[in-house]
Amino acid sequence: MQATSTIQTPTGEAFESALQARTLCEAFQITAAARAEQVAVRTADDSVLLTYGALAERVRRVAAGLAALGLQRGDTLGIMLTNRPEFHVVDLAAMHLGAIPFSIYNTSAQNQIEYLFADAGNRMVITERAFLERLTAVRDGGTPIDRIIVVDGAPGGTLSLEQVEEGGDPEFDFEATWSAVDPEDLLTLIYTSGTTGPPKGVELSHRNMMTKIRALQQVFPVTPGGRTISFLPAAHIGDRWSGHYSPLAVWGFTVTTCPDARKVMEIAQQLRPTVFLPVPRMWEKAKAALEAEIESEPDDARRKLMRWAIDTGIKKARAEQDGRSAGPILELQAKVADALVGSKIRRKLGLDQSEWFLTGSAPTPRHVFEFFAAIGIQICELWGAMSETSCVMTVNPKDRNRVGTVGLPIPGLEVKVAEDGELLVRSETVMRGYRNKPEQTAEAIDPEGWLHTGDIGTIDEEGYVRLVDRKKDIIINAxxxxxxxxxxxxxxxxxxxxxxxxxxxxxxxxxxxxxxxxxxxxxxxxxxxxxxxxxxxxxxxxxxxxxxxxxxxxxxxxxxxxxxxxxxxxxxxxxxxxxxxxxxxxxxxxxxxxxx
The missing domain is CATH 3.30.300.30 (ANL, C-terminal domain)
Incomplete structure (x- = not known):
């Protein structure tokens, strides 16, 4: 498919076209052309700001430069960067070549990096000065790295990103290259965290991720052109899905990068995200901070008002969760409470324009959900952060949110419970396999295509999934x-x-x-x-x-x-x-x- 045949469309039509694209490359080209003047990626202080038009141009130049250095379709490319705009540039550029970019956790030790590079087989890595010493040690230790590209300068023995951009062949056929990328081509490798053994490279294809994005749009519909924050490590599937692939290739969002996850709530106050996905611990700490602020309120009348508003909202939330009618009096009280307190807290947090509040990857206490529901922030828990399934497997619909569950399976994904209580899933979003590990792939995916998730859980009569714990973590006492x-x-x-x-x-x-x-x-x-x-x-x-x-x-x-x-x-x-x-x-x- 030629780029010019799909990209010159109005924004609304572009979103639908991007959603149905065959690959992430095609989706990004559609979105970038339709939103050329909109900001695509920025830092919180706007010291770096790229419109979609500028981002697309840099992606083209970096892709040409990487191709001139020998990066081809099917080759792997290591990336070790913090959450910064350059990550989006280089990852998209490699993706458009049909290459396989993968990220390394910034906390990785030298021996861990050596293991990943040996498994991935990359001969090139893109990094920043903060991690250069470690990568140089990896290279000097015998790992075959031909090129180290540094995005914030070019110390001796390295190339700068600017040199890569300037070194591309003017005759390089960028459109033909990205158009040749196939849905079955690998999009990325996501290395597991290695909590139960050496990390495994999860191979995800363009088809895996596009299937996931299309399915989620049905149950987790977003309005194109919104705003979100990229704060999880790029080596984690959660940020690849929510802070990179979906917002830039399909949703047409403005992505604000946050290199320090502790500042997410602070950035949210100025950004006013339309989709917000903190991990459970962040919600817990935000709740504790708000409660402490309420208790320290010097005005006794105001403190009592805030307590009453929270208590009223919690009563309403509990009634709705239990399937009971809140009743006209409680409904009226809740509206007053929201007008006097809830709406003000949402504005203060910067969450008054968010369409969706999501969380997952770890259990969250019921009282956290109830507290935020009381101030008009309905957090929908999901079952995700599993690289092997391209991230999300189940999610709570906003209009049928069931606290205590991780929601319903996304369209096209089947879930069942094995005899030992383990949850199994089957879908086109399931990985191709573990890189270089056919035996472990066969252990994870049975002959019928069911992925053994390692999670123990249950499924109720309405299809809602509840998680108990990781199969290997269950405690059996004496x-x-x-x-x-x-x-x-x-x-x-x-x-x-x-x-x-x-x-x-x-x-x-x-x-x-x-x-x-x-x-x-x-x-x-x-x-x-x-x-x-x-x-x-x-x-x-x-x-x-x-x-x-x-x-x-x-x-x-x-x-x-x-x-x-x-x-x-x-x-x-x-x-x-x-x-x-x-x-x-x-x-x-x-x-x-x-x-x-």
Whole structure:
């Protein structure tokens, strides 16, 4: 298909054309031509700002430059960048060549990078100065890297991105190249976080992702031309889907890049996103901050008004969740509460123009959903962040949101429960397989095409899916009782602002204990050796225990001195617990908790 045959269409028609495109390349060309004057990618301070027209031109020049350096269809390209506009430029450029760009977590150690490069087989990598020393060490250590391209300068032995752009062949046929990309061509590799072994390269095709985008538009309809924030690592499927492929190729959004995930809520205040997708921990911390602000309100009458408004909204939300009518009086009270308090809080947060609020990848307590529903922010939980299925598998429809579930399967995706309780899915969005790992691919996808997700869950009569925990994480205590550590840990994290992360231990043990890391912000200035700090944590553990059955409750805990950061020994870059690593690292402390 020639570019000129589809791109000269009005914006509304362009969206429908992009949605039905065969590849992400075709979709992007349609969208970029229709929105040439609209901002496509920007930094929060507007120090870098690219319109769709400028982005498309840079993509063309970088693609020509990469082709001149030898990058061809089917070749892999490593990318190690923070969330910055240049990522979108180089990833799109490689994609238009039919190459396979993949990202490396910025916290990766030298040996981890060496493993990924050996598996991917890339001979070229694009990075920034902050990571150059590590990549140079990888190259000097024997990994065959022919080119290191640096987006913010060109130290010795590297090329700058500007040099790549200027080095393309003027006769390079860009349109013919991207038009030749096939739906079955690989779009990217997403490497798993490696919590249960060496990372596996998930091979996703253009067909996988376009199928996912089309399915989600049916149940998660977005208005083209909106705004969103890219803050998750580009190596994670969540950001590839929500911060890159969907918004730029199909939705025609303005994407604001956020290299520091801790500043997402701050950026939201000035951006006013139309689609907002924070991870659960961000919602939990936002709730804690709002509650603290309400309690510190010096005006007693105003404080009481805010409390009343929240309580009224929660009552209404609970009635709706239970399938009961809120009744005319409560409905009226809720409208007044929203006008006086809820709408003002939404504006203050910068979330008054959002069409969708989503979250997933980890359990979220019911009280978090109820609190935000009370101020008019209805968070729809989804089952996603699984690279093997191109991200989202189920999502709660906004008009039929069922708190406590992860929603209904997206169109075209089948879900069933295996005999052992594991959830299996089948869809055109399921990966081609794991790169260079046919045996592990066969273990993951059975002969009938069902992907074994590793999640334990249930499906109710209406088709809503509920997650219990990861199959490998289920705790079976000494008495044979099965428990979900994720559920216990969720209550612990949300029970006190000083608790940042928690790991529940209890497999094969007589009772449950917990390792707790303090929250850098909530516990700022507090010491793990301070009795007052320990007392605050103990109060939080007690509150969490009040929501748990007797056998699930935490009997003892230990506050660790280390801060658990994304990409550390304890957490993956997307803040998932590295359970095996934690148990090994803190073995002595765990045994102390089970002492006399």
């Amino acid at each position: 008495a044979g009782k099965n428990m979900s550590p994720a559920n216990i840990e969720t209550w612990l994290r949300s029970s006190s602002p000083v608790i940042g992360q928690a790991v529940c231990i209890g497999d094969g043990r007589p009772y449950n204990v917990a390792l707790i890391a303090l929250d850098p912000e909530g516990a700022a200035g507090k010491s793990v050796d301070d009795p007052a700090t320990i007392a605050e944590v103990a109060a939080g553990v007690e509150r969490a225990n009040s929501h748990l059955s007797r056998v699930e409750q935490i009997k003892k805990f230990k506050v660790v001195a280390d801060e658990w950061r994304p990409g550390s020994d304890e957490l993956t870059p997307t803040m998932k617990i590295k359970r095996k690593s934690v148990v090994a690292k803190y073995a002595a402390q765990i045994e102390e908790l089970y002492g006399s």
